Amino acid sequence: MSLPNPTCNARITVGVDVPKATLEVALSQGAKPLVLSNDEAGYAALLSELRQRDVGLVLFEATGGFELACATALQLAGLAVAVINPRQARDFARAMGYLAKTDRIDACVLADMARTLLARGDLSKLVKPLPDEQQLQLQGLVTRRRQLMAMRQAEEHRMQMPGVRQRRSLNTIIKALEREIARVDNDLQAFIGANHGEMAALLDSVKGVGKAAISTLLAEVPELGKLSGCQVSALVGVAPIDRDSGTMRGKRSICGGRADVRRVLFMVALVALRHNPVIKAFYQRLLAVGKSKKVALVACMRKLLTILNAMVRSRKPWDQALHSG
Numbered sequence: 001m002s003l004p005n006p007t008c009n010a011r012i013t014v015g016v017d018v019p020k021a022t023l024e025v026a027l028s029q030g031a032k033p034l035v036l037s038n039d040e041a042g043y044a045a046l047l048s049e050l051r052q053r054d055v056g057l058v059l060f061e062a063t064g065g066f067e068l069a070c071a072t073a074l075q076l077a078g079l080a081v082a083v084i085n086p087r088q089a090r091d092f093a094r095a096m097g098y099l100a101k102t103d104r105i106d107a108c109v110l111a112d113m114a115r116t117l118l119a120r121g122d123l124s125k126l127v128k129p130l131p132d133e134q135q136l137q138l139q140g141l142v143t144r145r146r147q148l149m150a151m152r153q154a155e156e157h158r159m160q161m162p163g164v165r166q167r168r169s170l171n172t173i174i175k176a177l178e179r180e181i182a183r184v185d186n187d188l189q190a191f192i193g194a195n196h197g198e199m200a201a202l203l204d205s206v207k208g209v210g211k212a213a214i215s216t217l218l219a220e221v222p223e224l225g226k227l228s229g230c231q232v233s234a235l236v237g238v239a240p241i242d243r244d245s246g247t248m249r250g251k252r253s254i255c256g257g258r259a260d261v262r263r264v265l266f267m268v269a270l271v272a273l274r275h276n277p278v279i280k281a282f283y284q285r286l287l288a289v290g291k292s293k294k295v296a297l298v299a300c301m302r303k304l305l306t307i308l309n310a311m312v313r314s315r316k317p318w319d320q321a322l323h324s325g
Contacts, residue, residue: 001172006012009052010289011053011055011056012027012028012031012053012054012055012056013027013028013055013056013057013114013115013118013156014026014027014028014050014055014057014059014110014111014114015058015059015106015107015108015109015112015113015114016046016052016058016059016060016067016070016071016107016108016110016256017060017061017063017103017104017106017107017110018038018060018063018066018067019063019066019103019214020038020040020066021036021038022035022036022037022042022103022104023035023036023037023042023046023070024103024104024107025046025049025107026104026108026110026111027053027111028111028115029114030112031053033104033107033108034046034049037144038066038069038070040179042070043069043070043073043074045171046070046074047073047074047077049168050075050079053063055079055080056114056115056118057079057080057081057082057114057115057117057118058071058079058080058081058082058114059081059082059083059110059111059113059114059117060076060081060082060083060084060110060292061083061084061085061086061088061089061106061110061140062083062084062086063086065082067082067312068130068254071083071130072130073269074131075130081130081132082114082117083130083159084113089106089109089110089113091105092109092112092113092116093105093109096109103219105209115197118144124155129180130277131222134195135219135222137191138188138191138192138195138196138215138218138219139219139220139244141184141187141191142187142188142215142216142219142220143217143219144184145181145184145185145188145212145215146170146260148177148180148181149181150182151177152177152178152181154173155170155173155174155177156174158170159171159174164298165309175248185211188215189211189215189239192214192215192218196218198315199218199224199225199312200214200218200318201317202311202312202315203217203218203308203311203312204274205311205317205318206276206303206311206318207266207271207272207276207280207306207318208269208271208272208275208276208279208303209272209304209308210268210271210307212264213255213264213265213268215268216261216264217264219306220258220260220261220263221235221236223235224236224309224312225309225312225313226313227307227309227311229269229309229310232305232306232309233302233305233306234257235257235258236257236260236261236262236265236305237255237256237257237258237262238257238262238265238298238302238305240253241253241255262301265301265305266297268304269297269302270297270301272300272304273297273300275321277324278324279303279304279325280298281324282299282303283296283297283299283300285301292317308321
């Protein structure tokens with residue numbers, strides 16, 4: 001879903017902080033702040049208030065999903081809505097001299113930040129547009145699978161502790177988790193087959209890219225195939241960041257981006273080093289010119305991502321001859 005293109009001369013911007021059960025709403029230009037319930041009644045009251053005004057942008061920060069229902073309701077009503085990373089909001093607050101942190105201050109910071117964003121011509125690059133209902137369902141399934149996998153891993157680690165009395169309980173929970181993981185996997189693959197079958201087949205044609213990686217890419221990188229290779233690498237966080245000042249040339253490193261996607265790409269790259277001749281040759285070539293194994297592996301992650309991005313954009317499956325250069 002594309003982000004609306006509001007103009008920078010709109011009368012007000014709105015910041016909405018979502019503690020959990022309430023909405024703390026700040027409006028620019030000195031309008032009175034609002035505190036509403038985080039439910040259908042609160043969304044209706046907020047919409048009623050905003051429809052009386054010329055709103056340029058409503059800005060939320062991600063709060064574990066508590067903000068999505070309100071943000072979606074506002075977007076469906078035709079308002080320009082964006083959700084940003086909390087780190088971005090906090091960095092902006094410090095830059096503007098907001099040292100204290102309360103729900104009301106956070107809402108005011110978001111309103112000020114929204115006005116700053118409206119003045120930029122590259123707004124669509126700075127904020128992540130809201131996913132549609134289909135994307136939300138896919139993200140929910142992928143997130144739930146990740147949670148279940150983490151719980152199973154934690155129980156398996158506990159099995160290594162001394163003492164046998166708790167092992168029966170641990171085995172029971174592990175088996176229950178495995179059944180639930182299998183059920184969620186079936187739901188996830190059925191959903192992908194029904195809604196993203198063509199793209200999943202393209203990604204599956206690459207050696208090293210398995211079902212878990214495909215589901216994560218489809219859920220967490222909906223921009224895949226819509227951006228350039230450099231842009232998608234920066235988005236995920238596998239592009240090296242310059243750290244130079246004057247004559248000093250700092251060490252390049254990766255940071256930011258989407259950590260869950262990076263973790264999956266790391267595992268995909270490890271598998272590809274053994275089974276994908278293109279990635280294996282690329283890795284060996286980097287080692288031969290003196291790159292460390294860690295740097296070479298991150299470069300393989302980036303190369304894999306750019307290849308997948310190009311495949312989705314061109315709608316063409318894996319072609320070893322095309323990617324061997």
